[in-house]
Amino acid sequence: MSMLGSPEAKVPVRALVFPPLVDAAFAFLAEGCEATDLRNRLGEFDAAFMPAAEREAVEVVVSSGIVGFTAAQMDLLPNLKLIASFSVGFENIDLEAAAARGIAVTNAPATNGETVADHTIMLMMAAARGLPEVMAAARAGHWNEARKRYRPTLNGSRVGMLGLGAIGAAIATRASAFNATVSYTTRTEKPGVPYRHVPDLMALAAESDFLVAAIPGGPATRHLIDATVLDALGPNGVLVNVGRGSVVDSQALATALKEGRIHAAGVDVLEEEPDIPAALLDAPNLVVTPHMAGRSPIGLRRQCERALDNIGRLRRGEPFVCRVG
Known part of the structure; x- marks a missing residue:
């Protein structure tokens, strides 16, 4: 078992994961949803990066305040419904563009x-x-x-x-x-x-x-x-x-x-x-110190759980927690 343990259940929702998460965090997310590992690859993400049919299946993007997500990137995912920031910050996620497209944005305060x-x-x-x-x-x-x-x-x-x-x-x-x-x-x-x-x-x-x-x-x-x-x-x-x-x-x-x-x-x-x-x-x-103040096993698990909780809420049609946009 990893240092984070395992989530309680797996939700059948396709998610693209872009932040540079450690392996244990990505593994936890992948146990809790249908996660695609695109860590550190947001700069490569364009119309040619992934077939249109695969992009149409994506409902969730996991990003962060530093990594962000732009209007042009949102347009590549016609069925995107949620951008879950893995961090407290969300400054580089285009909230106005997300709102215009009916995409919810959440963050992860009170985790780390x-x-x-x-x-x-x-x-x-x-x-x-x-x-x-x-x-x-x-x-x-x-x-x-x-x-x-x-x-x-x-x-x-x-x-x-x-x-x-x-x-x-x-x-x-x-x-x-x-x-x-x-x-x-x-x-x-x-x-x-x-x-x-x-x-x-x-x-x-x-x-x-x-x-x-x-x-x-x-x-x-x-x-x-x-x-x-x-x-x-x-x-x-x-x-x-x-x-x-x-x-x-x-x-x-x-x-x-x-x-x-x-x-x-x-x-x-x-x-x-x-x-x-x-x-x-x-x-x-x-x-x-190298931007590590929030990094501990307990904080990391809580960040993972926050993202998965909102992915589960998306599937169940429930209101999101920590919604910022």
């Missing part, structure tokens, strides 16, 4: 969010405490020298959350357990949350020791964290980004780190991923 939140706390601590630097120093025989620098910690700090969705709220809960004071910026204040709403991102950055970005990508949030926001965060501040790489201006971040205008940064996403910009490769006080 707890794993992302755990990972975020790790990034906050590792960046603030200079984990890569002190590990390298200790291994190089500079044990005593590495101990001389006193580094900030999370306990009692001020944490500013850019975004307070399911993942942001989970991060805030964990930070509060460290006796941190949490504030947040969102477009509108959220009722019933125990944190102070700060309407302006600049003001939030200026009053935070940690600025944590947990928001979707897209044109509206591109480079929302730029040089001016990093300057407001200041030389003792730590930036953490677990949302989308496009939210942070990579060049501005590299400059701020090299010039000591912020203390450190921990990022799980980059605008240029999978490449790391040259300017960031030699930036000090930077912790980078």
Whole structure:
């Protein structure tokens, strides 16, 4: 048995799977529906890629926010009824085109969010405490020298959350357990949350020791964290980004780190991923993980189950859960 186990039943629905899922995830989906493995092949998908009769049999596409799905690609599948985003994000799926064609779009929030939140706390601590630097120093025989620098910690700090969705709220809960004071910026204040709403991102950055970005990508949030926001965060501040790489201006971040205008940064996403910009490769006080914050067996199974649940709902004619379009 794989690390994910097996779904409860198989639904006779044809689905094309495009995101670069690990083998265990694709195998789980294939046990739960009639899945075709097209991982990493969306760029090849055109009218000549698959016979028309096969395309007509497809009712579901599994995609993601990063992989996306365009209007032209939808037109290749005349009986497409559902695009299930395997991720929380859906920014590159053309919602307007889907709506015009009567195609539902769903996503997968509250599946791997707890794993992302755990990972975020790790990034906050590792960046603030200079984990890569002190590990390298200790291994190089500079044990005593590495101990001389006193580094900030999370306990009692001020944490500013850019975004307070399911993942942001989970991060805030964990930070509060460290006796941190949490504030947040969102477009509108959220009722019933125990944190102070700060309407302006600049003001939030200026009053935070940690600025944590947990928001979707897209044109509206591109480079929302730029040089001016990093300057407001200041030389003792730590930036953490677990949302989308496009939210942070990579060049501005590299400059701020090299010039000591912020203390450190921990990022799980980059605008240029999978490449790391040259300017960031030699930036000090930077912790980078390869867009893996949400990756754990339990989170992966929940993502698979969310997609299969909505595929089952399609077959049974029931309302979809987590519908975004």
